[in-house]
Amino acid sequence: MTAPSLSLTWTDHVTGRQGHLVVDRLVRGVASGGLRMREGCSLAEVAGLARGMTMKEALHYNPDGPAGKYIPLGGAKGGIDCDPRDPAAYGVLVRYLRAMRPYVEAVWTTGEDLGLTQDVVDRAAAEAGLVSTVQAVYRLLDDEDAARRRLAAAFAVEVDGIGLDELVGGCGVAESVLVALDRAGVPQEGARVCVQGFGTMGGATARFLSRAGLRVVAVADVKGTVFNPRGLDVEALLAARDAYGTVDRGALRPDDQELAGDAWLSTDAEVLVPAAVSYAIDVANQASITARWIVEAANMPVLPEAEELLAHRGVTVLPDVVVNSGTNAWWWWTLFGDVEADADAAFAHTRRSMRDLVGRMLTRAETDGTTPRAAAHAIVDDRLPLITERFGWYG
Template sequence: MTSTLQPAVTARGPLDDARTQLREATTILGYDEGLYSMLATPRREVTVSIPLRRDNGDTELLIGHRVQHNFSRGPAKGGLRYSPDVNLDEVRALAMWMTWKCALLDVPYGGAKGGVRIDPRNYSSAELERVTRRYTSEISPLIGPERDIPAPDIGTDENTMAWLMDTYSVQQGHTVLGVATGKPVSLGGSLGRATATSRGVVHVALAALRSRGIDPVGATAAVQGFGKVGSYAARFLAEAGVRVVAVSDQYGAIGSHAGLDIPSVEEHVDTHGSVVGFPAGEEVDDLLTLDVDLLVPAAIEGVVHAGNAEQVRAQVIVEGANGPTTPEADTILQSRGRLVVPDILANAGGVIVSYFEWVQANQAYWWSADEVEARLADRMTTAWDRVTEHAARLDLPLRTAATCLAVERVAQAHLLRGLYP
């Protein structure tokens, strides 16, 4: 079975892609080389060693990173990723995209990202807790509610954030709920945070389909990646009337022309650990090239690339993951008339509700689930309208329009603040 979660084999990486997008935006905006260099380079980054005592008594050394790309508009904000593929350039790229995402959605943060090179599937919960607490201890001088606020990402969850918050709080001598978001609700988390990224993806996906004259009710969709973002996105698309005909994870892909029963797929994954083998679905060789109205890449970077973009048949591609489409693929898809909704717009729901969680924690006053959802929907639709109007006015692809709007907002903040002597 062919996995659909492998990025293209290429010398380029996500940092090259992020800087290519930034270069195009600064050129359009007329910014000089000095401003480009400032925005292309993280303000601060740290690499730490994490000695881990395994449950069997052995000691293992892991490597972790935290990159703060920019904080001209406010404290840095970004997820913490546990993955065997973590490297510093990937974290730098993800931090940069977080800067643009926060600016585009008018959230008063800069961008950050963290990662530990580890495959969490091979470690016990107790071992992952020790990794998290040691990592937090090492980066604690850089984080805090007014400095840098981590959140869950690939391989981490609300338990990770609880451990991080507790470790930081113990060092400070008092409970600091605002140091992390994506926490359990009983520890200052926000209602709606766990599904926020997926809900945001679906809000803009439905708007994107309508913009192409496609009625979402009865439209077909394929969702690549069935983790925290992809599984909920598939569920919410199905609830909106979209026929989800295929889903995939790192082990393979399944499909059904009649549409998959997503709650049943979720139950199968809970039991078997993968979508593979779902009895009411058939094996799919290449989910990315299926003939569907909507494709949602919701896994890792670089899965739509120059080698397969010509075969992508979806009319609308909505990026649930960060950086799933390379610049070369963007050019190919644009030439073929495909609509690509960029990650910094499409998957911004998570950072929006993280911002809501941070606000609630700082005020010690929590909102209802309906309030969170209404405010999230308003932010997403407002950003969609703004980006599409800007793209139409300047005849730009959505990614270029979104990046220009975000970069301009960050650059203005930087220029207004000036350079520290």
């Protein structure tokens, strides 16, 4: 792939905090990618995430499949180096969006990511003078008013107390797990899962897997790891978490155990789902992992050197660019009109799309004798030239 189209760093004049924006690639003049906030967020991290967004968009473009109204965009990402719990964080977010307003209005469509929720992003965007964080894509729509009403209606949908916008990503991660189990001939019922991170993506993934019959035996948050070999009460934990995914320990059952923060790594489970921060699994701690599959719900949770060692030990990593791409795709399926503002329709479309995409990736990996990540990259390499040929470099 080529160098990013745009890469910049902003410094907040009030706090000295820095924020970054990387537009990796434009397609039809627009790039898509969320905005994260975390202490230590760097330009290199944001650039890697932006490249991942280019890949996610390309992976959901099937030039030979049934025609949908949504045509993929380019990839971008924003990041702010600040702890979202810092009392000054919201002001930094507003000023960042005010500084990035020309890009959001013209080329960058964004939304929630690590450390931020969509309602907070929307509120800050309004204070920054933006019509919407996805307004750059409006010119590509056939009927902007209808599309905006459809997306607003979708964001208003809740299923058992959790918003549809939170759930679709977890639905995609869960479907990725189920495809891997099915292809390996491992029964879903009772298969053990550990989820690291219990925020938007981790919580939704745990719900879908639990309801599919899998046993969620461990959940890790900033306070440590909650463990029960017979399975945790996922719904009770979801009801007891705060806005940052931290579970109130008062909701635990008598036989639930509280373990150390890094205990999730060595949990006895078939599936490990890192759904929190990037770079969580490194060369040192990968040796503790006994799971057969690592399914990347977070962005870039497994370092490349660690993944190589895991592969030698027979541990399969299902990569983030495929596994957690459902949220981004759902936004555009809904906005462009491929999916209505309905939970059942959204989940059905997400499951079909993810099952097809994960299946193609695993088949390509088997055929080429490579890892799933290498197979995903190969699929992207096949598709990007077609996207460029059909839509140009910049639109």
